[in-house]
Amino acid sequence: MSLIVQKFGGTSVGSIERIEQVADKVARFKAEGHSIVVVVSAMSGETNRLIALAKEVQPRPVPREMDALVSTGEQVTSALLSMALSARGVKAKSYNGSQVRILTDATHTKARIREIDNERLQADLDQGFVLVVAGFQGVDENGNITTLGRGGSDTTAVALAAALKADECQIYTDVDGVYTTDPRVVDGARRLDRITFEEMLEMASMGSKVLQIRAVEFAGKYNVPLRVLHSFEEGPGTLITKEDKSQMETPTIAGIAFNRDEAKLTVLGVPDMPGVAHRILGPIGEANIEVDVIVQNIAEDNTTDFTFTVGRLDLDRAEEILQEVARELNAEEVRADSKIAKISVVGVGMRSHVGVASQMFAALAEVGINIQMITTSEIKISVIIEEKFLELAVRCLHSSFGLEKEPYDESTA
Amino acid sequence: MSLIVQKFGGTSVGSIERIEQVADKVARFKAEGHSIVVVVSAMSGETNRLIALAKEVQPRPVPREMDALVSTGEQVTSALLSMALSARGVKAKSYNGSQVRILTDATHTKARIREIDNERLQADLDQGFVLVVAGFQGVDENGNITTLGRGGSDTTAVALAAALKADECQIYTDVDGVYTTDPRVVDGARRLDRITFEEMLEMASMGSKVLQIRAVEFAGKYNVPLRVLHSFEEGPGTLITKEDKSQMETPTIAGIAFNRDEAKLTVLGVPDMPGVAHRILGPIGEANIEVDVIVQNIAEDNTTDFTFTVGRLDLDRAEEILQEVARELNAEEVRADSKIAKISVVGVGMRSHVGVASQMFAALAEVGINIQMITTSEIKISVIIEEKFLELAVRCLHSSFGLEKEPYDESTA
The missing domain is CATH 3.40.1160.10 (Acetylglutamate kinase-like)
Structure with a gap:
């Protein structure tokens, strides 16, 4: 009982x-x-x-x-x-x-x-x-x-x-569990039997809106086994728990999340000196605009390009603020682009498997998709691409990482 | 303040x-x-x-x-x-x-x-x-x-x-105060400036459904001055307070209440012996039927007639119970009458004014209304009459007690 x-x-x-x-x-x-x-x-x-x-x-x-x-x-x-x-x-x-x-x-x-x-x-x-x-x-x-x-x-x-x-x-x-990716995009999307709290957080924050992030954090903190089920259909759903270290074979990738609610802003030709990032992002934060991916590459000729993403609804306001900042910094130009999408492969298994990033980039290159920005965390690799390639990218990654197959089919094969 | x-x-x-x-x-x-x-x-x-x-x-x-x-x-x-x-x-x-x-x-x-x-x-x-x-x-x-x-x-x-x-x-x-009687019945019905808790209780229990009886009792118990006012029209309303003993002239009668929700039951030829009232009303009470007026007159030939009123909706059930009781008591007959009305004159002033009852009975006799039952309390006299005479009775009593006039007009006249 x-x-x-x-x-x-x-x-x-x-x-x-x-x-x-x-x-x-x-x-x-x-x-x-x-x-x-x-x-x-x-x-x-x-x-x-x-x-x-x-x-x-x-x-x-x-x-x-x-x-x-x-x-x-x-x-x-x-x-x-x-x-x-x-x-x-x-x-x-x-x-x-x-x-x-x-x-x-x-x-x-x-x-x-x-x-x-x-x-x-x-x-x-x-x-x-x-x-x-x-x-x-x-x-x-x-x-x-x-x-x-x-x-x-x-x-x-x-x-x-x-x-x-x-x-x-x-x-x-109203869904019967957490999927490897959105079934409306990939036919072969598969319900996961298990997923870890960390993976779920990365999936949820990317728009798999099955569960509130806060509830997942809470469950992780207090180690409460969480199960997502359909209200009116029978089925085991998806169990969200802490990582099961006793399990020999951890699937490398749990799923693929994506998001088309973001837009990209770039300040070109920013003087390469200390404090620049703060001078750019400070006014954005003060305006209560949330920033997601931030990328700054190495400088050439003492200037650098600074790129970040914001929610698409905040783009106009952020661009306005940025024009002002760019003038003050003597930057070359501000570019805004709302036609982007973010795709992430998520999985605690990638900690112990090298080559996930290169497999991801290779898969995208193979279908001719250009990567605009890259950002990584311990259990996630995200890329920003042109929005029109979103579905294509998700499908090719889903297939490349073999997500349509049950992980244990693979290990017993 | x-x-x-x-x-x-x-x-x-x-x-x-x-x-x-x-x-x-x-x-x-x-x-x-x-x-x-x-x-x-x-x-x-x-x-x-x-x-x-x-x-x-x-x-x-x-x-x-x-x-x-x-x-x-x-x-x-x-x-x-x-x-x-x-x-x-x-x-x-x-x-x-x-x-x-x-x-x-x-x-x-x-x-x-x-x-x-x-x-x-x-x-x-x-x-x-x-x-x-x-x-x-x-x-x-x-x-x-x-x-x-x-x-x-x-x-x-x-x-x-x-x-x-x-x-x-x-x-x-949704009314602008407490009236001497229902203005829908008597054109000259007048809003009272003041009324005592006791009078209000008698008026309220008779169907002037302005205030809950319980709230009036509560207010009386804790001596909370209560005022009834219209929500969206200006006006002083009616103040309900304890009796103002400093006031020289207390109006004899505050108002006339009436009720056509009752029905009358009579058990004829009941043996006149101790415990009869209980044997009649006990089963009625057990059936959760509330009894209002009860009248038993002196016995003749060792039998008496026992009459009481119940809510009209309870009449059939009460009559059924009574038939059973009448058999057990060897009573002559049970009579039920739903075509009755109860009219009460209410006023703390009647305590110190003799003749209120006789004035009431005279007024009703003058217009040819027969009184079926009478019951009195310290500040109220109630009569049961045939329902069809209700409006006539209320109007003639209202006029007989001069209720259409402000009480102080009278005292200063």
């Missing part, structure tokens, strides 16, 4: 019919003898309805009141699911964030969890109750309602799993 | 436009220098929407979960009104029942308030905040959300006024 935390998102509980289906599923798990904590989001559309009401009253609503308002959405779902379970003869109790008590800091609309009291929950679990916890919310030390920001329900689930030392935290969603 | 608690019901906050109007009103009071606590109901329709969702999931929802569910309605309004006040430059904070902390017993869906912590509220009031409290809800000592039952927001307002020692508790509603 194990303790499982199960999280159902907004579309999984988006109607009474869906709530009934979730209740059926939870009841089945309970009947198998597990202890269950369910974390729910607001019914899909509800949060947006509440936000729209708020904006009618106050265009930029007071964050404290916004939290009091939108947190009701999850409370409604938790009460309804608890009723649906009772209707099935399953003892259940709803909890909101303040009842649990999920103590957070006081940063309204994007609070961070500090501590979870698990005493009441544990007592109810011991009595055989299924607990249905309203996700996304907590309470600060002064009793003000807080919310955890976008995707906060995933974080609630992982935090509860950590606090209760759950055996597994299951995130139910 | 005084401390005022203001309560706005569901229709007063039924749309964003209405919430804006309420915010304007509250802001004006605040600008006059008052300290303000606002208690709000759910936006009209919202509670019913939530109940409907619950019933889809579970025909008879678990009361604990029902409370968790419906209490969100008031929380939404309190957050929105607080935002609307902020948008007007008025510092405001929303509170739900658990945040205040309105401690209740654990009787879900009809909890009773035990205690209110006013520490946090007082601290916020001292800092100049307008507090917007979600009505109708509290929390039990185990942190479970409770609700106070129908009209509970009135009770929340009065309880907060008592706890904070407010100067006045204002109940905003």
Whole structure:
């Protein structure tokens, strides 16, 4: 008998019919003898309805009141699911964030969890109750309602799993697991049985929007086994855990992530002297523009070229700032390019396998794709290429690293 | 500078436009220098929407979960009104029942308030905040959300006024005060400037459904001056206070209440012996049927007739029970009559004025109305008459007691 935390998102509980289906599923798990904590989001559309009401009253609503308002959405779902379970003869109790008590800091609309009291929950679990916890919310030390920001329900689930030392935290969603890459781009994309927290972080941050990065970080930190599953289809999903060092054969590459939300900015002919990077990126940071890849190559003739990427929506603003900076620095020119894409191969296995980078570059060269920028980390190699080559690049890399095949087919072959 | 608690019901906050109007009103009071606590109901329709969702999931929802569910309605309004006040430059904070902390017993869906912590509220009031409290809800000592039952927001307002020692508790509603009788029945019905708690209780229980009986009882118990006002029209409303003994001239009669929701049952030829009343009413009480007027006259030939009234909806069930009882008692016959009405003249002044009863009976006799039953209390005389004479009776009594005239016109005349 194990303790499982199960999280159902907004579309999984988006109607009474869906709530009934979730209740059926939870009841089945309970009947198998597990202890269950369910974390729910607001019914899909509800949060947006509440936000729209708020904006009618106050265009930029007071964050404290916004939290009091939108947190009701999850409370409604938790009460309804608890009723649906009772209707099935399953003892259940709803909890909101303040009842649990999920103590957070006081940063309204994007609070961070500090501590979870698990005493009441544990007592109810011991009595055989299924607990249905309203996700996304907590309470600060002064009793003000807080919310955890976008995707906060995933974080609630992982935090509860950590606090209760759950055996597994299951995130139910509209996909049946984490894939080697986007199946809409590559037909042969394959569901992964396992992936490490680190790999998942790199995959998630690149746009495989299955899980919130923050929840994965949290799960990694507290070593909570996380499983991504489909809400209404059967299947094992993908288990996200720490690296299994006992496993002889680690697949080199877990998957290929990509992203077309970025744009590239280059300052050409920047004087090669200390402090230049800061003078360029300082004003960008002050304008609250996030920078991703940064590349500066060696200088020639005492000048260098400085290139970085920003979110595509920030491009115009960033370029404006950069024109000003370029004048001050006596740089030659500023070039902006929004037609780029970023592709990353991700895998903890590359730590012990040389040649991943060269295999990647060779595969791209073979189909004639030019690499504009390269950046690497311990478990990831990313390249920036022209956007129009994105699908071609993903497909050729997927095939080059043999991702369409089960890794153990390979090792036993 | 005084401390005022203001309560706005569901229709007063039924749309964003209405919430804006309420915010304007509250802001004006605040600008006059008052300290303000606002208690709000759910936006009209919202509670019913939530109940409907619950019933889809579970025909008879678990009361604990029902409370968790419906209490969100008031929380939404309190957050929105607080935002609307902020948008007007008025510092405001929303509170739900658990945040205040309105401690209740654990009787879900009809909890009773035990205690209110006013520490946090007082601290916020001292800092100049307008507090917007979600009505109708509290929390039990185990942190479970409770609700106070129908009209509970009135009770929340009065309880907060008592706890904070407010100067006045204002109940905003869709009428501009308490009337001498229903203006739809008597053209000359007049808004009362003042009425006592006791009179209001008698008026309210008879169907002047302006205020919840429970809230009036609470206000009387803690001597909280209560004022009924129109939400969106200016006017002094009606002040409900304890009897003002310093006032030389107390009007004899405050008003005329009536009720056509009752039905009459008579057991004829009941043996006149001890314990008969109990044997008749015991089974009625056990069936959870409320009994109002009870009349038993002196016996003739060792038998008596026993008559009482019940809610009209309970008539059939009560008659069935009574037939059984009548057989056991060897009574002659059971008669049921649903075509009755109850009319009451109410006024603390009748304590010191003899002749109110005879004036009432004379007035009814003059227009040929037969009285079926009579019952009296210290400040009320009620009669049961045939329903078809109701309007005529109310009009003739209203005129006979001179209620269309201001009481002080009379004393200065």
